[in-house]
Amino acid sequence: MLSINIKTIKLAGFILLTIISLAQMGCSGGPGNKKKELIDFKPYNGINYSEVKRRQKNGLSFNEYGYQLEPQWKLKFESDDSVSIYSPTKKAFINFPLTRGYDSIFNAARSWLKVQKMTKDSLILEIIKQKGDSLDIKGTKVYMTFYADNYVKNVLHTDTSILRHPSRQDTLFIRSLAAKANADYKKQFSARQPAQITSRSPQVTVKQRITKPGIENNFDPSDDYLDPTYDIVINKAYKDFYYSFTMYIDDKGGMHYGKPLIDLDISGPEFAQTYNRMASGIMDSYFKFYLGVKPGSTLGIVHSSMVSVHVEGKMAPAK
Template sequence: MLSINIKTVKLAGFILLTAISIVQTGCGSGTGAKKKQLIDFKPYNGINYSEVSRRQKNGLSFNEYGYQLEPQWKMKFVSDDSVSIFSPTKNAFINFPLTRGYDSIFNAARSWLKVQKITKDSLILEIIKQKGDSLDIKGTKVYMRFFADNYVKDVLHTDTSILRHPSRKDTLFIKALSAKANADYKKQFSARQVASLTSKSPQLHIHRRVTKATIENNFDPSDDYLDPTYDIVINKAYKDFYYSFTVYVDDKGGMHYGKPLIDLGISGPEFEQAYIHQSTAIMDSYLKFYLDVKPGSTLGIVHSSMISVHVEGKAAAAQ
């Protein structure tokens, strides 16, 4: 996710210029120090760039927790103070203010980026993070690589969707993670295709929470697979209840109790033990009997993962 909260573009620009000037002051002064100029986007205005990869310094697009740096952006520089970025939800390009800073850093769509390389055929950006009132200009070592659409079509003779496929290195990494997770489900990691639940009884209803991709979250609903969450309602239960807890789902679809999702610290050890005992019993009875569970997978490789559930029991029949 690239989203960084800033009050206004003007404030962000001020913060950026202040941060860079401080760094430049500390790095040297006098006639030997070279003044870095604002980056000029004019030679590249009007070119449609599509992101084809987003990788860490080690070349991987996945980390050990299963988080995938997924290439998503399409962008076009309109001028030195405006950039157009594609919105998947609106199926259209939206213009955003562009604030330029020194050392090839700029802000657009609530994200700080540094130009590592730019030509009319390709573009490499590094993600920059804001820390308090300043920027970490050392960068995150996460790189977004773009190709111009015309270059992909006329020179590479391929399609952007093909270029976005995970690499062999990614596949080998996920295979190694999966082997560990399947040997011990507590070493699970987030599944790109999440573990899914299907009701086998009209008595039990399931709803999976889904995040809507918006400008505010940079069209990035990654939390949906990092923490897949299900609301479950059980009608004609033995009594009214409500429990929230995590569940390990192993590679065979088996369910194993994780931990409560509410703070039980102030309630005392007896209440905590009772909560865990009762919610475990709910999982071992209702959920295991009334659910079909399909394990999660990443790159087609099935592995152990974790889900969150909020289970409501209703003693009276639903009207």
Template sequence: MILLLAFTIIGAGCKRKGIVSHNGAKDLISFKSIQGITYTEVARRMKNGLSFNDYGYQLEPQWKMSFISDDSARIYSPIKKQLINFPLSRGYDSIFNTARAWLKVKKMSKDSLVIEILKYKDGLIDVTGAQVYMILYADNYIKNTLHSDSTILRRPGRKDSIFISKLVAKANSNYKAAFAARQPVQLISKSPMVKVEQRKTEPTMENNFDTSDDYLDPTFDIVINKAYRDFYYSFSIYVDDKGNMIYRIPLVAFMEEGFKATYIKESQDIMNTYLKYFFKIIPGSTLGMSHASIISIHIKGITAAPKTDKHTTTKGQ
């Protein structure tokens, strides 16, 4: 109740510019005219029309939704793979809240919706917006008017391709201009003694089903069995467009500079031996273009050989 009261006060104190009229209701938004229509998000863009930023972060279209009433929305859950009902709270100036998100309707029709994502922090809503826009088309409009499907419509456009090609050229001429690869670096073990696993983010309601960290900060856990000694190091690496590795920085804090220098030297040696000899490295790429990017490594060396199942038989037994 306190949050809703604060929301009402904020809305009432703002100048009502760009209010979307909904059958004469210019204050509290109404979804009666589009109730029951299922919309699919086909694009998510910044104010400049791009879906990528300088760091390689891509705004992905993810939502599929319909409005059941003025206080209830149905939104697709990628986890349960079905539409789930969520309560909806309406505010002034076409602002509403549902599924843990504050949103503002910019345009609304039976064929399409344009919705702005609002910033929310410490109990306050920034009504100036994050200048990120969701474009949704009605499923019927996609099928019967555009004669297309959401997979095709969600593909990045020419403007994104031109922008990314410029970032690629810059990163490949200077690896320190590396940016996040939409298809991250792949580390493929060439030895049964070496195990690698990339950390994966589980999509949940708490993170709004956002798994972008998996490509913004690709992180790998590596175990080296029968190593020359027991060790554990954490560091980040530049991987260029040819798959070459260049040491970047350690990922631990140090109390003494002497220990830091030793740690860097030893972890560099690990990179230049185990990683380079025991892994096939496929560079990261974005929109089909390979480029320099950064990965994080947590590598553990174990002197003992991996334990095997005593019931396992070998070929020929």
């Protein structure tokens, strides 16, 4: 059970205000204006739908930054005010309130969606953006396509995991991005399989931060590959220190200093210069001696990408 907090109450208030706004839009008078009815889910109650693709208007599931619109959802409409959505972490369906608006718009699991097409075999939803206290009903031009599980099994005679594979168009797009990134590592993009950093020394420990998918992030742990982050501890260092910065990892596994992850402007140019020199020096010495690096890849294509590191040095205690 989810606990009720102030954020939840504010969200409920926002939903109510938005639905009233949408209702006013749907009921606006004037010659030739026809009242739009609430969307009816009853004919589709109890059908298990699985998302098989998520695409932009151009047909691609990747953007130029390497972000993948990955099909993940499984859902079942229980009634006109309730929908069950599958949780990969709990390995079970979780029941969510469903708020219906006009013009085929509804809200569930902290997401605003618009029904583009709905049959007992398939479902196409467009993601709607929230802007402040209103909705951009023009949509994001990102479309989620679902097939009924029964349709996949008994008509298409295939499996949802196969239908979710990226398209040939996606592969060609990633190849073009990788060619540019490997010619100039500063043109890197996020790797779907992030660069891996491991320790080659008992005096150095490396731990990658992992996001657990949950309700608060819509079961989307994509930050783990968009911004892979590592905590590195170096024991028996020459002194105690702590630095946070980004690194470019090229397609050969080479490490290149990026930029600090803290605001150095408030400390003055001299401090910034010293910080960058010391941080890059740690990378060129400790990292290159004690760390193993495997470059990132997307759709099996190796390419330059970026990681964030937080490195702590611990000086050996005096004897």
